[in-house]
Amino acid sequence: MYKNLSVSQKLISYITYIAMVFSLLYVYGVVIGVELNFFVQFLMVVLGSLAVVFFMKKPLVFYILLVLSMISILGVHRYVTPILEPGIQRLVALSSNIFNHLRGDEFIFPENVLWFWGILLGLIALFTAFIIFKGKRVYWLLPLYLGSYIYYWYIYIDQAYMMTVVFIVAFLVLFGMNKYFDEQRDWEGAERTRMDSLYGPWILTVGIYSLLIIMLAMVLPKSSNALEWRWLEDRVYDVFPFVEDMRSDSEYNRGGREAETFDFTATGFQREGNRLGGPVNLSSRVIMQVEATTSHYLRGNVRHTYGDNRWETLSEPSRTYGVNQDFGGISEEEEKYFRQTYITITHEEFASRSLFAPLNPVEVRSPRGDEVIVNRDGVLVFPEGVYQRESYTIKVLRPRLYGELMETDIDLRKEDLEDAEIYLQLPEGEITDRTRELTKNIIEDAGAKTDYDKAKAIEAYLRENYEYNTQVEPLPLNEEFVDHFLFESREGYCTYYATSMAIMLRLEGIPVRYIEGYVARDEVEGEHQVYEVRQRHAHTWVEAFIEPVGWVNFEPTPAFPEPFRQDGLLDTEEDEDTAIDVNGPEDDFDDLGIEFDEDLNWEGRGPGDQETQTAISPSVTRGGIMVLLLIFIGFMPARFLYGMMQYRRRERQMRNWSSEKKVLCLYAYLLELINKMGQEQRQGETHYEFANRIAYKLYEERKIGIKELTHIFVQSKYGNVPVSDEDLQLFQDYRDRLEDRLKNDWGKRRYLYSKYIRRDFLIKADKGTE
Numbered sequence: 001m002y003k004n005l006s007v008s009q010k011l012i013s014y015i016t017y018i019a020m021v022f023s024l025l026y027v028y029g030v031v032i033g034v035e036l037n038f039f040v041q042f043l044m045v046v047l048g049s050l051a052v053v054f055f056m057k058k059p060l061v062f063y064i065l066l067v068l069s070m071i072s073i074l075g076v077h078r079y080v081t082p083i084l085e086p087g088i089q090r091l092v093a094l095s096s097n098i099f100n101h102l103r104g105d106e107f108i109f110p111e112n113v114l115w116f117w118g119i120l121l122g123l124i125a126l127f128t129a130f131i132i133f134k135g136k137r138v139y140w141l142l143p144l145y146l147g148s149y150i151y152y153w154y155i156y157i158d159q160a161y162m163m164t165v166v167f168i169v170a171f172l173v174l175f176g177m178n179k180y181f182d183e184q185r186d187w188e189g190a191e192r193t194r195m196d197s198l199y200g201p202w203i204l205t206v207g208i209y210s211l212l213i214i215m216l217a218m219v220l221p222k223s224s225n226a227l228e229w230r231w232l233e234d235r236v237y238d239v240f241p242f243v244e245d246m247r248s249d250s251e252y253n254r255g256g257r258e259a260e261t262f263d264f265t266a267t268g269f270q271r272e273g274n275r276l277g278g279p280v281n282l283s284s285r286v287i288m289q290v291e292a293t294t295s296h297y298l299r300g301n302v303r304h305t306y307g308d309n310r311w312e313t314l315s316e317p318s319r320t321y322g323v324n325q326d327f328g329g330i331s332e333e334e335e336k337y338f339r340q341t342y343i344t345i346t347h348e349e350f351a352s353r354s355l356f357a358p359l360n361p362v363e364v365r366s367p368r369g370d371e372v373i374v375n376r377d378g379v380l381v382f383p384e385g386v387y388q389r390e391s392y393t394i395k396v397l398r399p400r401l402y403g404e405l406m407e408t409d410i411d412l413r414k415e416d417l418e419d420a421e422i423y424l425q426l427p428e429g430e431i432t433d434r435t436r437e438l439t440k441n442i443i444e445d446a447g448a449k450t451d452y453d454k455a456k457a458i459e460a461y462l463r464e465n466y467e468y469n470t471q472v473e474p475l476p477l478n479e480e481f482v483d484h485f486l487f488e489s490r491e492g493y494c495t496y497y498a499t500s501m502a503i504m505l506r507l508e509g510i511p512v513r514y515i516e517g518y519v520a521r522d523e524v525e526g527e528h529q530v531y532e533v534r535q536r537h538a539h540t541w542v543e544a545f546i547e548p549v550g551w552v553n554f555e556p557t558p559a560f561p562e563p564f565r566q567d568g569l570l571d572t573e574e575d576e577d578t579a580i581d582v583n584g585p586e587d588d589f590d591d592l593g594i595e596f597d598e599d600l601n602w603e604g605r606g607p608g609d610q611e612t613q614t615a616i617s618p619s620v621t622r623g624g625i626m627v628l629l630l631i632f633i634g635f636m637p638a639r640f641l642y643g644m645m646q647y648r649r650r651e652r653q654m655r656n657w658s659s660e661k662k663v664l665c666l667y668a669y670l671l672e673l674i675n676k677m678g679q680e681q682r683q684g685e686t687h688y689e690f691a692n693r694i695a696y697k698l699y700e701e702r703k704i705g706i707k708e709l710t711h712i713f714v715q716s717k718y719g720n721v722p723v724s725d726e727d728l729q730l731f732q733d734y735r736d737r738l739e740d741r742l743k744n745d746w747g748k749r750r751y752l753y754s755k756y757i758r759r760d761f762l763i764k765a766d767k768g769t770e
Contacts, residue, residue: 012177014050016170017132021049021125023163023170024145025117027152030159032108034117045121052125053133138175145171252351252388259385262300262354264516267538269495274310276495277475277484282536282684287350290520290531292343297541297553298356298533300517302377306503307427309481311514314422318375321364327374328362328397337410338397346391355380355392356517359543359551363395376418377513402452402565405549412550414511423511423545431503432483439504451510452546455554458504462556464720467491469688497556498540511545519560536684558718559686643756659723660716666731667713670706673738676754677745687714704730 022045029041036044055062077084097112098119108116124144131140145167153160264270268282290296303311321327330338338360345356355364355372357380364372369384386392399405414420439458446457469491475481479488482503485496502512519539520531539560543551553563654662671681679694691710709731715721743751 012173013132014053016174017053017128018046018049019170020141020145020167021045021121021128023166024124024148025121027148027157027160027163028120029117030157031152032116033110033113035113045125048118048121049125049129052122053129056126056129056133132174138171138178141171252347252349254351254385254387254390257351259351259353259387261381262352262356262516264301264538264540267535269493269538269540274312275475276309276311276481276499277472277492279471279474280493282470282538283534284683285535286348286532287535288348288356288518288520288533289346289524290343290533291346291529292520292531293341293529295519295521295523295531296343296358297515297539298345298358298518298520299379299515300352300354300356301515302375302379303514303516304422305425305427306499306514307430309475311499316375316377316379318373318381320371320373322371323364323366323369326363326395327372328360330362330397335397337405337408338399341396341398342393343396344391344393345386347386347388349388351385351387353381353383353385355382355386355394357394358396358398359553360397360399361394362397365393365395366391399550399552402546402549402552410550411548412545413547414545417511417545420511420545423513424506424509426503426506430480431507432480435480435483435486435503436507438486439507442504443508451508451544452552454508455505455510455544455546455552458501459554459556459562462497462501463558463562463718465490466497466558467688467714468493468557468559468686468718470686471689471692472496493559494540494557497558498542501554501556502542505542505544513543513551514540515543516540534684640752640756647756659725659728662728663713663716663723663731666728666735667709670709670731670735670738673735673742674706676742677738704734706734709734 022042025045026038026041029036034041073083073087094112094115097109098116101108101116127144128141130136131138146164149160149164149167153164265274268280270276270280290298301313304314305312319327343358355361357378359378361378361380364380364382366382366384366386368386368390369382371383373381373383375381380394382392400408417423442457442461443454446453446460448454448457466485467490470493472489472492475484481496482500485492485500498514502514505512517539518533518537520533520537522532522534522537524530524532539557541560542554542556544554546552552565555561555563654665657665674694675681681690685693687710688707691707695705695707712723712727712730716723739751746754
């Protein structure tokens with residue numbers, strides 16, 4: 001079609017072709033972090049696109065240049081300087097980085113960004129040129145281009161919006177020109193006037209243009225005030241969970257729905273009406289990013305009174321302060337009891353009038369608003385609200401560790417605590433006698449005399465004797481929440497543990513606050529001191545007033561680590577990150593808590609590690625491709641033997657481990673095998689939830705399966721239940737059965753390659769447990 005075009009027609013074709021390629025490459029450049037300015041990127045796209053068209057029309061020239069380039073490289077390598085070995089190493093590293101990026105395992109490294117962008121340029125330009133210049137249907141361009149634009153625009157790559165306009169304009173011009181050429185070819189030589197023959201295609205073209213524009217206008221959001229069809233959203237999220245992480249159009253933007261104060265029922269951990277208990281469904285929607293030197297508990301609300309199986313917040317006195325004004329009221333002499341720190345919070349899919357901060361915030365810094373409301377418990381409310389993509393900074397005076405404070409002259413007393421009665425409130429006639437008796441028994445068995453020792457004893461008892469589970473049965477009618485948890489169900493999630501500890505401490509006369517908020521503990525991959533907070537990271541915990549140091553955090557929920565409080569004065573000053581680290585067990589391999597010896601750190605992935613060094617033999621100095629092939633042939637068996645030796649080495653070392661440590665490692669290995677079978681553990685999914693969901697897919701006519709083994713694992717890790725030799729043998733037998741099943745599914749060749757040459761199982765099973 002394009003062979004007999006005029007110069008102007010060819011010019012239009014090339015302009016639309018370059019515009020399309022550049023529009024998509026510019027968006028990809030934003031995504032992977034290309035730092036070239038707009039005009040340099042455009043110039044490179046023009047040159048690259050034209051080169052692709054030239055080589056597509058003259059492939060012989062391309063092959064000649066390719067052969068000459070390889071000959072030149074071999075000549076330089078042999079007679080000037082060795083470049084073949086580092087070149088191949090660089091190519092292997094680039095390929096590995098791109099492959100892992102496409103799998104979603106890592107970002108494109110800075111040194112590989114331009115190379116990857118250049119590869120994308122070649123592929124996209126080749127595909128687009130083939131469609132345009134080989135006379136194919138231009139509709140084939142739509143899935144690649146419009147699909148990419150819509151996806152990236154919905155995940156907040158705003159440049160995709162303007163590039164969509166560029167592509168649509170180029171596409172419509174190209175589409176209209178193609179229609180014109182088709183009709184021109186049909187009517188040439190026919191006995192009819194030119195006007196008559198052009199009338200039909202003109203009408204058709206106008207109609208198609210109009211239809212495309214209307215469809216595009218309907219697809220893209222028009223304003224920040226979107227219709228709210230909750231029932232439809234819930235069904236879409238159930239079928240396509242990834243949609244929930246995409247742009248929500250509206251309700252979190254300033255000018256959309258008005259922000260409200262934090263409500264724990266919106267997190268999914270609690271039902272409407274603040275009633276406690278029942279199964280929960282948690283969202284993985286990212287709501288905040290927190291920049292801080294360490295992880296934090298972020299307070300959003302404080303509850304005071306308990307009754308009728310729910311917590312309530314009393315009408316609180318509060319004061320209004322200016323933004324950037326210190327409201328801590330801490331004297332210079334008292335500053336020795338604290339450490340000063342700053343945290344910056346940026347909202348993502350979230351809007352709220354509540355500001356989230358650790359214990360003891362003293363100042364709020366924000367580019368918006370003039371005032372902040374502070375209540376007696378240090379909960380912050382920002383009347384202006386904080387919306388999507390807006391940030392604020394909190395100055396915090398973090399109390400020093402309990403052990404450090406006990407070495408100072410601090411002397412805070414319960415009798416001096418303002419409104420102490422609300423922190424000691426208990427519902428009349430609701431707390432059962434066996435709850436009171438259990439509390440006394442825990443204190444007596446621990447020999448606890450001080451309030452601090454009592455709080456630690458209750459915290460430890462709850463962590464060690466109850467199971468964490470989000471899929472619990474609803475609370476039966478006419479039963480008291482704490483009593484049912486402690487004596488009947490014996491399983492639950494954070495609200496169960498925090499409520500029980502709060503009530504038990506109040507029974508001992510210890511003032512307690514029930515705290516609702518989030519935990520910032522998942523550090524963003526590739527970014528130091530930046531934490532990602534998702535909706536499923538909502539949490540409840542307790543703050544107890546301990547004489548003489550004041551309010552202290554306690555964590556009774558076993559799915560989170562016990563806060564480091566330093567019971568006594570250490571010889572050296574503790575690292576602050578260790579002091580308040582809340583990175584605890586989560587449902588992935590990184591949090592299994594197994595400590596390995598240094599010699600078990602087999603698969604380091606940093607530059608210069610063993611795998612990288614052995615990927616290309618150092619003996620490659622001459623001989624070119626033939627020598628490389630010989631090395632590769634010998635390399636594969638050597639790597640296979642090396643992999644077998646590593647597995648056997650680990651088996652020998654495991655013989656000296658405790659049974660509990662063996663179970664932790666074996667369970668991690670079972671999860672990796674199950675993952676290889678295509679059953680991946682979801683984010684936010686507990687071990688029990690995962691086992692229940694996939695058990696039927698691993699069903700065997702045996703009594704012991706993944707659910708039973710998961711129970712043994714959880715009991716051992718979180719409940720400190722001893723592991724018997726029979727339990728250990730069950731894990732080993734199940735591992736052997738899964739390996740046999742995977743070998744049958746994959747085939748023996750693929751299984752051995754993955755296990756011993758790639759060492760996938762070894763890497764993934766031990767990666768988070770070193």
